[in-house]
Amino acid sequence: MKAVQIFEYSSNLGVSLVDIPKPIVNDAQILIKGEYAGVNPHTILAITGKVKIFDHYDFQVTLGNEISGVVVSVGNNVRNFQTGDRVYAMPPLDKMGTSSEYTAVDEQYVAKIPQKLSFKEAAAVPLSWLTTLQVFNVLSQKKGAKLFISGGTGGFGQIAVPYAVSHGMEVTISGAAEDGQLAKQLGANVFIDYKNPNYNRFKNYFDFVIDTRGVADLNQQFKLLKKLGHLISLNAGPNKRFSDRQQKNFTMKQKIIFQLSGIIFDGMATLQRKKYDFLYVEPS
Template structure:
């Protein structure tokens, strides 16, 4: 079968399509024939090695975090799936593997897709949906509170905005003017054109900020929070609380996280606010629960662009630009037949 791989970390955003054996499943796993895979910013961290603070990869590494496809076979202990089921999943970020014609996954991270979604729409769901659920859990969101998502018009925002509205939150987002209609159409209460407006001068007394931009926006985001407000970053730096809550890290990693996160913790504490970091993890139960909401609400993500399997490097270049309005996807070509 074909798989998209890298041979090591590199500043050059380039991957290769290789022939690799079709993986075998154990009794608790399923084999998925991949239809479509999502292309997300985490790939940039994986390729360049910036993710090494969390994960140490073995090479060659098959890239890809999320996918939609059809169950090809199931392990003898698997009872929730059968051959032919339409499914999607977020792969573990420390192993990845979604950019392949066939993917092995633990059955407990795989979920049946809502019937109203195409494979393209389904592949746009798992990473964003699980990030939303896990972010809201960390923030412990309350109805009536105010949430700001800078740059909230991409794949994450398209799930986060309607989900936040379903939890009765006031939602403000920022983005380019071309994203205004999309943001408002999916439920945003307020839109900030970052090219014309400084959100620090427009927004105040917010309860939560979910940061998608990273370190450069930290102090500005902190300023718009009211005392007691919470800033959760998806793209800045981990801290000691993150290491404690998630566990599984070495002593060296825990010390490192505490050290690099300390300036952020102190800055937040001095303003009577809090700082947290999230590194999303696969979770079948959480994905199944939000899938039910997606199904009932009829949520359909907006697709920015779809690339062929052979265009993987063009897809990676597109995500690196950071200008997508919606999800970037890659179709997976037909592979060899399993006999």
């Protein structure tokens, strides 16, 4: 079967289309004939090696961590799926492989596609939806809270914004000027052109900030928070609380790296009487 693979980390995003054997499912797995594979920011980070601190890959490795397709076979212990089911999935990020004609995925990471979603739409859902749920589990959203999402018109924001609005939050997002109409369709209360942001009008205004931009914008985003406000980043870097919270069993070396790298982020937050967290999405 055909698959998209990398043979080493590369900054130029070089990938190869190759022939590899069709996977054979174990007792707990489902074999999915892929219709669409999702491409998301993690794909870029995996190719460039920027997620080595979290996940180790043995080359050669098939790319992709989101898939929609049809079940073609199931393992002996699979009970909730059968041949012909329309499904989507996000396998663990350290076990990529959805950019291929067929993908074997553990049953616990698979769900049936709602009838209202096409295969194309469904392939864009798993990572952003799981990220949204896990972010708001950390933030403990509350009705009436004021939320800012940087880059909120991207893949994550297109799920997170309607979710936050549906829970009664006041949502402000930033993005490119041409995405203003999209922000309105998503339900955002306020849209900020990131090239002309005038952030001073929002100083000490928000209860929560979700950062998708990273370290370069972190200091400015802390200034947007009220005292005791809570910022969670999907991009800047981990801290000790991150490794304590995640379900994955990190090594002691990883935990030490997370704690040391997080000192600067936690320090920025503590000086301003605010709170910092980091999230690296987990499968479910």
